[in-house]
Amino acid sequence: QQQVKQSPQSLIVQKGGISIINCAYENTAFDYFPWYQQFPGKGPALLIAIRPDVSEKKEGRFTISFNKSAKQFSLHIMDSQPGDSATYFCAASMNDYKLSFGAGTTVTVRA
Amino acid sequence: DGGITQSPKYLFRKEGQNVTLSCEQNLNHDAMYWYRQDPGQGLRLIYYSQIVNDFQKGDIAEGYSVSREKKESFPLTVTSAQKNPTAFYLCASSRLRGEKLFFGSGTQLSVL
Numbered sequence A: 001q002q003q004v005k006q007s008p009q010s011l012i013v014q015k016g017g018i019s020i021i022n023c024a025y026e027n028t029a030f031d032y033f034p035w036y037q038q039f040p041g042k043g044p045a046l047l048i049a050i051r052p053d054v055s056e057k058k059e060g061r062f063t064i065s066f067n068k069s070a071k072q073f074s075l076h077i078m079d080s081q082p083g084d085s086a087t088y089f090c091a092a093s094m095n096d097y098k099l100s101f102g103a104g105t106t107v108t109v110r111a
Numbered sequence B: 001d002g003g004i005t006q007s008p009k010y011l012f013r014k015e016g017q018n019v020t021l022s023c024e025q026n027l028n029h030d031a032m033y034w035y036r037q038d039p040g041q042g043l044r045l046i047y048y049s050q051i052v053n054d055f056q057k058g059d060i061a062e063g064y065s066v067s068r069e070k071k072e073s074f075p076l077t078v079t080s081a082q083k084n085p086t087a088f089y090l091c092a093s094s095r096l097r098g099e100k101l102f103f104g105s106g107t108q109l110s111v112l
Helices: none
Strands: A004-007 A008-013 A019-025 A033-038 A046-048 A054-061 A061-066 A072-076 A088-095 A097-101 A105-110 B004-007 B009-013 B021-027 B031-037 B043-051 B054-057 B063-064 B076-078 B087-094 B105-110
Touching: A004 A088, A008 B054, A008 B076, A019 A088, A019 A097, A019 A105, A033 A061, A033 B004, A046 A054, A046 A061, A072 A088, A097 B043, B009 B021, B021 B031, B021 B087, B021 B105
Parallel strands: A008 A105, B009 B105
Antiparallel strands: A004 A019, A019 A072, A033 A046, A033 A088, A054 A061, A061 A072, A088 A097, A088 A105, B004 B021, B021 B076, B031 B043, B031 B087, B043 B054, B063 B076, B087 B105
C-alpha cells in the first residue's frame, strides 16, 4: 500500500511550457516532503524539499506548492527545458528518515 | 571525490542462487539504505541501518539480508527465497536523521 500517491504517470510538455506533478498523502504525521529527480540508469538526486510550515518554496525554475488541509503537494517546473526530461519522485517522511516514495512521473520535454 | 559506489552495475542470478550487491560510501554518513525500484512502483525500502552492527527491516525485507560491519559498507544479499528478484537496486546514505539521501548509480539484477 503506497503511502504517497503521485500523478500523472507520465507527461509530455513543449520546451518553455510548465510541467505540473501532483502528490497526495494520508499520514498527517509526515513532516518532510522532498522531490527527487532521476535520469535513466542513475540514482535519484534531491531536487527540492518543503516542510508543512510553508505553503510554497521556489528554487530557480522549480516550485513546490503545499496544501496541508488537502494533504497534497505539487511540483511545478517553469520554462521546461529538454534537460529536465527525467523521472520525478515525490516522497514524504516523519522525523527525517524512512522516506515513502510516490510511483514516479516521467517527464518528456519536446524541443 | 565523495559519494556512493555500487557494484556491479549489472548482475545475473541463476535459479536457487544467492547474490550479493555491494555498496560503499565515503561520505562519513551514519545511515544507509537499500531500495528496490520496479517500473511504475517507485522506490520501496528493503533494509536500513542507522549505526554499525544494527539494521532494521523496511517494507519489503522478505528474501533479502544485509550486514553492517563497517560504517562505509552495507552489502545486500538477494537470497533464493526472493522469487521475483529482477529489479533495479539502489543504495543510499544520509547523515543520521538527515534530510538528504545520497544515492548510488544502482545495480540492475536480472534472472537467467
